[in-house]
Amino acid sequence: MSSGSKERLRLWLRLLKVVRGIEAELRDRLRQEYSTTLPRFDMLAALSRNPEGLKMSQLSGVLRVSGGNVTGLADRLAEEGLVERVPVPGDRRAMLLRVTEAGLVQFEEQARAHEAWIDAMLSNVSAADARDMAARLTAFAQRKTEEKTAHA
Template identity: 60%
Template sequence: MSAPEPRTPDRAEEAARAPLSKQRLRLWLRMLEATRHIEARLRDELRTEHDSTLPRFDVLAALYRRPAGLRMSELSAMLKVSNGNVTGIVERLAGEGHVERLRVEGDRRAMRVRLTEDGRARFAEMAGWHEARVNELLKDITAEELDPAIELLARIGRDQHDADGRD
């Protein structure tokens, strides 16, 4: 009679024995993988369904939340991208009639950008599609899992925000 084959530990057992730093690293990699997967799908589908890009969607979203508009510098700061990146997107959106550029009183160099009525309608259509698409991509997360997941990610964001010394 031969000796029984040694049992190989399953993933849960390995994770339980791993140091917290390894488990946290595993969590980070899973979050990154999930984010990249969803973002790639949204990028592809925005292009095919709406003839748009994710950066254009982000600019429209930021301006939709601020009906009076934003200075170009505020817009680039809000989106955490360079002024040059925002300028190119805004120029294309203006050429399509989705945004308008307005002079800032008292500052000849500054421009404020806001959505046109056409831009508001365009974004509202895309935002409805975006919400439905994200809902579909995350359909395997149950109602009971949502609040704890949202709170966990919010806590991670707050912890990092506090560690950086920002309020």
């Protein structure tokens, strides 16, 4: 084992514990206050950032879930009028999924609450520390991506 390996393992376990705890609280709050789920919120978030719509395969990539998971969720959101399927010009088989105005209104309300919940949960982290941690995690992720690309 390399010097520092135990500390890195402890760091990983602490990161995992914190992330899982925050995620569990977000899931509970979304369910209790909005009768929704985190996957529904995540799909509406992705579509709100892409108002022109996304193909199902693109959405699977953005959400990092299987196509089957996306299809079932898209079906339910479409039934509720929160998303719509739009044909892709020039490709009769492909469909774009796009957030509707009703979906956007619902998402924006939930997003405001989500931000407030995260802000409260992380209130003991200063803005400067949050920026520093985010920058470090971004740099770490970038190095991992570069390593992965170099080994491909």
